[in-house]
Amino acid sequence: MSENQVYEKVMNCVNTIRLKTDFKPRVAITLGSGLGDYADQIEIKCEVPYSEIPGFPVSTVPGHDGRFIFGYVGDVPVVCMKGRVHYYEGYDISDVVLPARVMKMLGAEILFLTNAAGGINYNFAAGDLMLINDHISVFAPNPLIGPNITEFGERFTDMTTVYNKDLRKIIKETALENKIPLKEGVYCQLTGPSFESPAEIKMLRTLGVDAVGMSTVVEAIVANHMGMKICGISCISNLAAGMQAEPLSHEDVQKAADTTGPMFKKLVTECIKKF
Numbered sequence: 029m030s031e032n033q034v035y036e037k038v039m040n041c042v043n044t045i046r047l048k049t050d051f052k053p054r055v056a057i058t059l060g061s062g063l064g065d066y067a068d069q070i071e072i073k074c075e076v077p078y079s080e081i082p083g084f085p086v087s088t089v090p091g092h093d094g095r096f097i098f099g100y101v102g103d104v105p106v107v108c109m110k111g112r113v114h115y116y117e118g119y120d121i122s123d124v125v126l127p128a129r130v131m132k133m134l135g136a137e138i139l140f141l142t143n144a145a146g147g148i149n150y151n152f153a154a155g156d157l158m159l160i161n162d163h164i165s166v167f168a169p170n171p172l173i174g175p176n177i178t179e180f181g182e183r184f185t186d187m188t189t190v191y192n193k194d195l196r197k198i199i200k201e202t203a204l205e206n207k208i209p210l211k212e213g214v215y216c217q218l219t220g221p222s223f224e225s226p227a228e229i230k231m232l233r234t235l236g237v238d239a240v241g242m243s244t245v246v247e248a249i250v251a252n253h254m255g256m257k258i259c260g261i262s263c264i265s266n267l268a269a270g271m272q273a274e275p276l277s278h279e280d281v282q283k284a285a286d287t288t289g290p291m292f293k294k295l296v297t298e299c300i301k302k303f
């Protein structure tokens with residue numbers, strides 16, 4: 029897609045949403061596995077199903093009806109993405125990152141990314157939460173490839189501090205206050221949908237990766253391009269391939285993420301109240 033087509037598609041989505049609500053969020057939240065029922069933490073003001081937004085990418089997984097939820101966490105106006113699409117579903121990378129751009133254009137200054145991830149660091153266990161302090165993007169397509177969209181940001185985006193230091197400090201303090209154990213580390217996005225091989229996990233560990241998944245980094249790149257403040261937490265749903273006796277299955281990943289869900293929800297909510 030050409031530069032203007034991508035920009036126009038984002039703005040068409042923004043304009044469609046604006047016909048339904050004038051709610052202006054400050055924090056945008058992308059919900060990963062384990063936070064599927066996060067909506068119960070939100071004083072909901074308005075919901076917009078993705079299917080009502082022409083051109084908006086809708087998950088190919090049957091029964092996954094995605095929607096934007098607008099409302100308040102404490103006093104903080106938020107927009108929450110319930111359901112996201114992944115690159116492995118076959119979408120153009122510009123569509124995978126479109127929702128993050130739309131949320132910024134609706135007013136969000138902060139992007140809070142969450143996901144389920146495989147733990148690579150030997151000090152991690154299934155059920156841990158990991159604050160993302162940096163990422164490795166080189167195994168996923170860069171969503172900024174193509175003509176630069178100047179309305180969004182600069183051609184060559186500085187990536188020195190993608191995950192905002194002040195937000196990280198708040199998250200660490202909040203975890204401590206609420207006695208929620210929190211690990212910290214580098215997240216790497218691969219395309220999926222196959223899980224990694226043990227040799228790939230060994231490679232990633234050698235490269236300094238602590239957790240691996242199939243989302244988040246591409247969203248962080250476009251959000252950084254647009255000047256958003258970004259933070260992210262991974263739910264370590266399993267130890268990565270070759271680190272546990274059993275083979276990996278999506279069902280087990282989902283189950284483990286759900287078990288950590290209540291603690292994860294509490295942490296996200298208490299942090300947002302302080303943002």
Ligand code: HPA
Pocket residue numbers: 144145146147223224240241242265266267268269276281
């Ligand atoms: N690998 C990649 N993505 C994942 C994993 C994993 O082990 N667990 C949850 N998402």
